Amino acid sequence: MKTIHESQRAMRAKRQAAIDRGVVAVLDIGSSKFACLILRFDGGAMPTGDDGIGSLAGQSGFRVIGAATTRARGVRFGEIHASPETERAIRTVVQAAQKMAGVRVDHVIVTLAGARPRSYGLTGEIDLDGTAVTEADVGRVLSACDLPDIGADREVLHAQPVNFAVDHRTGLLDPRGQIGHRLTTDMHLVTIDATAIKTLCHCVQRCDLELAGIASSAYVSGIAALTEDEQELGAACVDMGGGATGVSIFLKKHMIYVDSVRMGGDHVTGDIASGFRTSRALAERIKAVNGGVVATGQDDRDFIAIDEADEPGAERRTISRTELIGVMRPRVEEILEEVRASLDAAGFEHLPSQRIVLTGGASQIPGIESLAERILGPYVRLGRPLRVQGLPQAATGPAFSSIVGLCLFAAYPQDEWWDFELPTERYPARSLRRALKWFRENW
């Protein structure tokens, strides 16, 4: 447990160093595209209030000065599959973004879509002797959470305190200064495959970059695509990416659940390619241009030409749009069913608000909204990421939810477990105080 603490703290220190220097890169390693934004922190408008949120919902402290995307290589299901390929893709995208920004970046914050995230809810409890809660007490109660068996080769990605209770008052965002006898906390722990992180570190280091943070893609998409009210009242964000679909549930502005479905838009493309015997590139284009999930009578008369212009000897074929929809719909349904299962497992139906936000590149399929309403629930909307300063127009679509969310995450990360002091580090001070007390009483 100590090692996680230390490695995560090291990443936090690097993030702070990067922000002090003023430039940090955020990198979304997706299954269909890599996106990289370079952020410049100009120091102003950092959070000043007690709620930790500055003006403009915390987006005003930075500016996007470089942006680049490239076709993904070597990534499957949101996990790095071919390390050298991925490394080259990272180089491409980072170099392009650097070129646009005109500055060199050394620190990069990365988001991963896959690697089997698993979330755990932990509870910790300590006794207070009727004194006000201090930051050290928060650290103590977080350490008092009994860690579940997360399994071998798993690593903690996020460990966020989502709720504090002092005696019988629950729902406290900040327990400091509260006076009581018992401090309880609920912590949300997200673990992912350790090998995925190690591979990622290796790739990033091979690019001469320093890893200043890792975030779950589902989580950061939720930050970007959900409105503040949705985050407060409870909502699920479904980030439909290329190779994996991330599911995250927010309540009271905290992520309380995260999961990933190992299917995405690339599988739809694969179905089209196999169903109509075309190349993947053509299938991808057909999907993007003519795709859909709800067939109407008009679609029977709507024919799509499949001409592989550069394939010698290929005959010119046409398919009707209904056929295309007939291939796409089952796969999209399957993905949404999986999401449904994941939400059910999380107990989403018990939340006060049943809002579901679809985002990510695959959420752009026409008609997916009505299909999702049928499968997931009545309150579905399509989400686009927040507008951050300096973001190019090309990067404002739903496919960029996670990278935009990562910007916000980079600028204003939520307090995590490792942001608080470990209680063991407090012991010397306490024993010293005890010794002083003994002296005062006996002399």
Add this chain to the structure above:
Amino acid sequence: MRPLMIRSSGTRRDPAPSRIRYRLTRLWLTPLFRAALLKGVPILALGLGVWWYLGDPARLDDLRARIAEVRRAIEERPEFMVHTMEIRGASAEVDEDLREILPVDFPVSSFDLDVVAMRKIVEELDAVAAAEVRIRSGGVLEIRVTERVPAVVWRRFDGLDLLDREGHRVASIAHRGDRADLPLIAGEGADEAVPEALAILAAARPVAPRIRGLRRIGARRWDIILDRGQIIRLPETGAVDATERVMALDQAAELLDRDISVVDLRDPSRMVLRLNPGAVAAFRSLRGLAMNEDT
């Protein structure tokens, strides 16, 4: 499965930079490196080039000679040449002197004329109080001179000097008669007290025809020398006041017309008169007479 055929177009080959290229790009984006390369290297190259070029003494001399040649060509343009010297406000003697001491061979380029140094030379002349030296348009070197006006003649062991009001030497003369209009002073350090001497002379105007001159005693006080060997010894301080007292006495009691050799005013509280020997005898006889009358 991947398409087996290599497509010339379709999916564009992704231009992933090689590791070296990526590193070079990053290096290029490093501000310090960039500044060093963009500014440091050219400056260094230029510096090395110049150093190498000037390293050869023959080339350096050649360069110097060429620069000097160009310089000369510009300086010797007729626009910059000075042909004549014009001296204003100087008497004929001073004019002659100036032309003698100023080492200028006309025509000369105005760049070669050092007017400041020339002004210094001109002002070093005793007869010159102040001078302006300038090069006027039309190639004329103009020297405006303010001469010193001689106020007294100073007799020294080795000759006669003319001094101006401040005691600065103006010129030498051979005979006192050359400047009989000016008063005569004499003695060690007399030139340092010329203003006082002039004030004394102004105060002694009533007896001006009789004044032969002033004599500085011990470089601290003045004697007025009158004809018939009469001497008025003035105190160190308040010499003018003392002179005025003597003049008043002279007016009231015709002091200086009497047979007195010395009027001593050095002690301000009492004036001492010294009579001539004949007068002493006459005085004594008069007193004796009086005493006899008394007895």
